[in-house]
Amino acid sequence: MSDLTATISRIAPGGRIGILGGGQLGRMLAMSAAELGLRTHVYCPDLDAPAMDTASRSTRAGYDDAEALARFADSVDVVTYEFENVPAETARILAEHAPIRPGVRALATAQDRLLEKNFLTSCGIPIAPFADITGVNDLTAAMGRIGAPAILKTRRMGYDGKGQIKLDEAGESESAFSSLGKVPCVLEGFIPFELEISVVVARGLDGAVAAFDPVENVHKNHILDRSFAPAFIPAALAGEARAIATKIVIELDYVGVMGVEMFLLPESAKTSRLLVNEIAPRVHNSGHWTMDACAVSQFEQHIRAICGWPLGDPARHSDAVMTNLIGAEANDWLALASRPGLSVHLYGKSEARDGRKMGHVNELFPLGKRP
Amino acid sequence: MSDLTATISRIAPGGRIGILGGGQLGRMLAMSAAELGLRTHVYCPDLDAPAMDTASRSTRAGYDDAEALARFADSVDVVTYEFENVPAETARILAEHAPIRPGVRALATAQDRLLEKNFLTSCGIPIAPFADITGVNDLTAAMGRIGAPAILKTRRMGYDGKGQIKLDEAGESESAFSSLGKVPCVLEGFIPFELEISVVVARGLDGAVAAFDPVENVHKNHILDRSFAPAFIPAALAGEARAIATKIVIELDYVGVMGVEMFLLPESAKTSRLLVNEIAPRVHNSGHWTMDACAVSQFEQHIRAICGWPLGDPARHSDAVMTNLIGAEANDWLALASRPGLSVHLYGKSEARDGRKMGHVNELFPLGKRP
Numbered sequence: 001m002s003d004l005t006a007t008i009s010r011i012a013p014g015g016r017i018g019i020l021g022g023g024q025l026g027r028m029l030a031m032s033a034a035e036l037g038l039r040t041h042v043y044c045p046d047l048d049a050p051a052m053d054t055a056s057r058s059t060r061a062g063y064d065d066a067e068a069l070a071r072f073a074d075s076v077d078v079v080t081y082e083f084e085n086v087p088a089e090t091a092r093i094l095a096e097h098a099p100i101r102p103g104v105r106a107l108a109t110a111q112d113r114l115l116e117k118n119f120l121t122s123c124g125i126p127i128a129p130f131a132d133i134t135g136v137n138d139l140t141a142a143m144g145r146i147g148a149p150a151i152l153k154t155r156r157m158g159y160d161g162k163g164q165i166k167l168d169e170a171g172e173s174e175s176a177f178s179s180l181g182k183v184p185c186v187l188e189g190f191i192p193f194e195l196e197i198s199v200v201v202a203r204g205l206d207g208a209v210a211a212f213d214p215v216e217n218v219h220k221n222h223i224l225d226r227s228f229a230p231a232f233i234p235a236a237l238a239g240e241a242r243a244i245a246t247k248i249v250i251e252l253d254y255v256g257v258m259g260v261e262m263f264l265l266p267e268s269a270k271t272s273r274l275l276v277n278e279i280a281p282r283v284h285n286s287g288h289w290t291m292d293a294c295a296v297s298q299f300e301q302h303i304r305a306i307c308g309w310p311l312g313d314p315a316r317h318s319d320a321v322m323t324n325l326i327g328a329e330a331n332d333w334l335a336l337a338s339r340p341g342l343s344v345h346l347y348g349k350s351e352a353r354d355g356r357k358m359g360h361v362n363e364l365f366p367l368g369k370r371p
Numbered sequence: 372m373s374d375l376t377a378t379i380s381r382i383a384p385g386g387r388i389g390i391l392g393g394g395q396l397g398r399m400l401a402m403s404a405a406e407l408g409l410r411t412h413v414y415c416p417d418l419d420a421p422a423m424d425t426a427s428r429s430t431r432a433g434y435d436d437a438e439a440l441a442r443f444a445d446s447v448d449v450v451t452y453e454f455e456n457v458p459a460e461t462a463r464i465l466a467e468h469a470p471i472r473p474g475v476r477a478l479a480t481a482q483d484r485l486l487e488k489n490f491l492t493s494c495g496i497p498i499a500p501f502a503d504i505t506g507v508n509d510l511t512a513a514m515g516r517i518g519a520p521a522i523l524k525t526r527r528m529g530y531d532g533k534g535q536i537k538l539d540e541a542g543e544s545e546s547a548f549s550s551l552g553k554v555p556c557v558l559e560g561f562i563p564f565e566l567e568i569s570v571v572v573a574r575g576l577d578g579a580v581a582a583f584d585p586v587e588n589v590h591k592n593h594i595l596d597r598s599f600a601p602a603f604i605p606a607a608l609a610g611e612a613r614a615i616a617t618k619i620v621i622e623l624d625y626v627g628v629m630g631v632e633m634f635l636l637p638e639s640a641k642t643s644r645l646l647v648n649e650i651a652p653r654v655h656n657s658g659h660w661t662m663d664a665c666a667v668s669q670f671e672q673h674i675r676a677i678c679g680w681p682l683g684d685p686a687r688h689s690d691a692v693m694t695n696l697i698g699a700e701a702n703d704w705l706a707l708a709s710r711p712g713l714s715v716h717l718y719g720k721s722e723a724r725d726g727r728k729m730g731h732v733n734e735l736f737p738l739g740k741r742p
Contacts, residue, residue: 010705012704013701013704013717013719014719014721027405031402031405031406031425034398034402034424034425034719035402035715035716035717036708036715036717037704037717037718037719037720037730038719039424039719053405053410053427054402054405054425054427056424056425292666295663295711295712295713295714295733295735296714304708309705309708310705310708310709312708312711313711313712315711315712317688317689317735317737318688318689330384333383333384333408334381334680334681337407337675337680337681337683338681340666340683340684340686341666341684341686342666343666343667344406344407345406346384346406346407346408347408348384348385348405348408348409348410349408350385359408362666364666364688366688366738367737
């Protein structure tokens with residue numbers, strides 16, 4: 001490894017990181033970069049974006065503004081992003097001016113459910129049965145093969161339950177496809193899972209991989225509500241989950257942090273008990289617990305990876321429960337700030353709209369003591 | 372207390388904090404404010420000040436620029452400072468436009484060694500014998516009373532061993548007083564201490580007090596080198612140290628975080644074993660370990676206090692050893708970043724001058740396991 005690392009062009013303290021996207025993930029990435037003495041430049045079309053408040057510098061311009069994108073990329077040593085729906089053309093322009101990490105291939109794969117599922121299948125990673133849907137005829141045929149219930153999802157731009165619809169019987173196919181706008185979709189077999197878990201994994205520029213402990217995720221209204229670190233699953237399954245996440249980042253030649261969501265099937269399952277649900281080529285909401293329970297958070301880990309630094313040790317020093325503050329839940333900030341042992345993180349968003357992620361809290365417990 | 376807290380004007384998320392001074396303490400205060408969804412405005416005369424890089428907004432102007440000071444204070448909900456040598460006139464101007472916390476009295480007391488010692492004495496807090504020195508005659512008389520060795524310190528502007536000189540015999544008085552520029556001084560009896568400890572204590576706007584565990588400090592070339600959390604001292608002494616720090620913030624009607632440095636005398640001492648060395652009306656280098664070993668760091672604690680939020684629980688979840696990176700020591704960033712379990716904090720300073728604080732690292736250990 002010393003031969004390999006010797007050839008890495010590392011971004012030293014004082015270097016500049018470009019962050020595409022101005023949400024809370026960009027905000028926390030910028031703070032972690034500052035902890036390492038690195039500067040950040042956030043690029044985002046929105047007024048009053050949360051990340052602009054913690055970045056060293058910011059540019060407000062559209063993702064289709066080629067000139068602004070080029071100037072932005074020229075001003076930094078590396079470009080990263082906090083959301084997977086970066087348009088391909090945007091990524092192409094940026095990549096002409098600065099290294100973009102994670103790379104363009106990871107982005108293209110993770111922003112299209114069909115490409116992602118084909119990629120995972122090609123790696124031999126177990127996933128739910130799926131079908132490519134370009135029209136109602138495909139859907140009818142696929143419902144026959146996969147069976148109800150199933151979930152129809154748009155190939156692109158889905159998140160937090162948006163762009164998807166559950167089909168309880170084949171007869172609902174036409175209305176479901178219409179309600180999603182007749183855009184290209186995938187149909188997924190519905191998985192009666194026991195737990196949803198995720199692994200936040202990182203791969204460095206030197207090829208080293210480090211995975212945080214798998215956590216159990218609980219959703220509310222299709223939005224992540226809580227993550228329990230660690231997931232209470234047998235050590236062998238936790239190891240398998242880590243191995244799956246590791247395989248994915250290696251096969252994609254990935255650099256940075258990735259969130260890998262998985263379903264854990266009941267013990268009675270005939271197949272592998274772990275199926276990958278989806279991957280996110282970025283820091284992940286289910287990794288926010290690492291901010292307070294590990295020496296190096298997922299945000300710092302991502303910054304280390306894309307700057308060619310050694311990855312941090314992903315070991316937990318504490319157990320943790322992360323709870324998202326969605327919409328009006330953030331109005332309870334005073335009560336939350338009063339609870340001993342709770343770390344409060346607020347994203348500086350002025351308007352607490354329904355379903356909007358406003359902040360999160362981490363509660364720490366001694367190792368082995370989480371509820 | 373509910374009656375009292377009901378009358379507190381709290382600065383809610385989205386509110387603005389003015390920070391006077393642009394060094395690493397301001398930088399870390401700004402990051403902690405952002406974690407709570409608060410905005411910051413840093414005021415500093417220096418170009419390329421570390422705190423400007425993490426603040427929402429910054430003003431570069433002199434501490435004697437009355438107009439810029441007024442505009443700055445008008446733009447924020449509260450003003451705080453990261454260094455105790457804020458000129459009295461600067462503080463007066465700011466206080467006309469915004470609450471200044473900690474208050475003007477704390478600032479005046481802590482920036483003048485004579486006022487500080489008189490204040491501590493008036494509270495019945497044990498300190499080393501001292502004398503007010505305005506001329507060589509005072510010094511000769513004081514050396515006769517206090518005895519050699521003793522330390523002559525300027526009343527104002529001393530830090531990191533600057534502005535002080537050790538007198539091993541009375542005959543050195545004249546040259547020592549001259550070498551310090553014949554400015555007003557205090558003479559302190561030299562204390563043959565066993566340990567130097569410190570307590571980082573906070574007092575909220577509601578009068579609540581919370582003290583982090585006392586730590587042991589080790590200096591190198593008069594600059595803090597390492598802090599060991601917790602200090603290995605008997606529980607009764609740790610309680611006494613906390614009680615002393617608590618008494619000081621109450622007597623000063625203080626709001627914010629304060630560092631209280633103390634000497635621990637050998638068991639054979641005839642007096643109290645704890646003497647207060649000095650107080651710092653701000654976040655303190657010996658509290659940097661709290662960033663990684665407590666749910667709420669000293670920086671967040673200070674922000675909470677000055678914004679009228681409830682203080683965080685100062686309990687440790689881990690033991691910690693903090694090591695400063697002074698000057699060229701920060702060039703080892705890559706080796707430090709490679710050590711598992713180490714949290715690296717760099718201040719974004721471009722030039723690693725001798726004696727300059729460039730960053731620090733925290734190493735965590737399970738409770739009760741620090742070396």
